[in-house]
Amino acid sequence: MIHYIFTKFLKIKKDDGVDKWECSCCTYLNDIEVEYCSMCQNKRPVLKDSIEIPFDDNLDDYRGNNIRIRYKNNENDDNEDEENDDNEDDNNKVSYKEIKIIFDKINDPTECGIQLSRVNFFGESDYIIKPIKVENPGGNTYHYENKDNLISSKLHTKWLDFSMKSSGKSILIFRFKKPINLVSYSFTTANDCNGRDPVS
Numbered sequence: 001m002i003h004y005i006f007t008k009f010l011k012i013k014k015d016d017g018v019d020k021w022e023c024s025c026c027t028y029l030n031d032i033e034v035e036y037c038s039m040c041q042n043k044r045p046v047l048k049d050s051i052e053i054p055f056d057d058n059l060d061d062y063r064g065n066n067i068r069i070r071y072k073n074n075e076n077d078d079n080e081d082e083e084n085d086d087n088e089d090d091n092n093k094v095s096y097k098e099i100k101i102i103f104d105k106i107n108d109p110t111e112c113g114i115q116l117s118r119v120n121f122f123g124e125s126d127y128i129i130k131p132i133k134v135e136n137p138g139g140n141t142y143h144y145e146n147k148d149n150l151i152s153s154k155l156h157t158k159w160l161d162f163s164m165k166s167s168g169k170s171i172l173i174f175r176f177k178k179p180i181n182l183v184s185y186s187f188t189t190a191n192d193c194n195g196r197d198p199v200s
Contacts, residue, residue: 025191027156042191095179099131103170108195113140113162114170115196118188119150121174123181131174138171139163147172158190 013022013029020029021044028039035044099121106114121129136147140162149157150172164170189197 025156096182097176097179099174099176099182099185101172101174103164103172103198104168105199106164106195107197107199111193111195112165113160113196114164114198115145115158115160115190115193116150116187116198117156117158117190118152119172119174120186120188121180121182122184122186124183126183129176129180129182132177133175135173135175136161136171137173138167140166156191160190160196 012019012032014020015029019032021032021034022029023037023040023042023044025042026037026040028037030038030044036042037044101119103114119134121131123129131151134147134151136159139147141147141160145158145160147159150159151174161170187198
């Protein structure tokens with residue numbers, strides 16, 4: 001069965017020796033006890049707060065800023081299959097040098113396009129595998145909100161593709177230096193317009 005995993009991020013930084021949380025929208029450093037950003041009123045996420053819900057559930061109640069959405073195949077999580085999984089031949093694993101993701105639906109079809117802040121790919125032990133290149137064939141983006149932001153190290157940037165509105169789909173192709181054994185992947189939603197979030 002496929003599940004969504006939602007994890008809220010709270011970035012902690014030191015300011016004159018005092019822990020403060022950094023707003024994902026404006027990067028302002030706020031006191032830990034402050035619930036909303038003093039600069040832009042963005043709500044403070046909860047540290048290490050995550051939930052797992054069935055893939056078919058209504059996602060509207062879970063969407064919002066600072067949410068990491070991971071699509072997880074948990075078929076191998078059953079205890080009864082653990083022994084068989086441990087004895088599996090490594091040759092049965094599928095490796096990918098290129099991963100293509102086709103989006104054909106967003107949370108609000110009246111929005112101008114689809115957007116994401118980041119896409120991460122995970123191997124065994126949940127380590128991050130970084131693509132060397134990402135392509136957005138047929139994409140229509142601003143130069144400062146393009147596909148390269150999806151694999152950058154900056155979470156405050158985003159990719160916005162208007163082709164979703166005009167053609168009904170948006171395509172991303174991620175290329176890797178060598179074949180990878182993919183365990184899971186995650187989307188990080190952008191800092192505004194929840195209607196542009198992709199949905200299944």
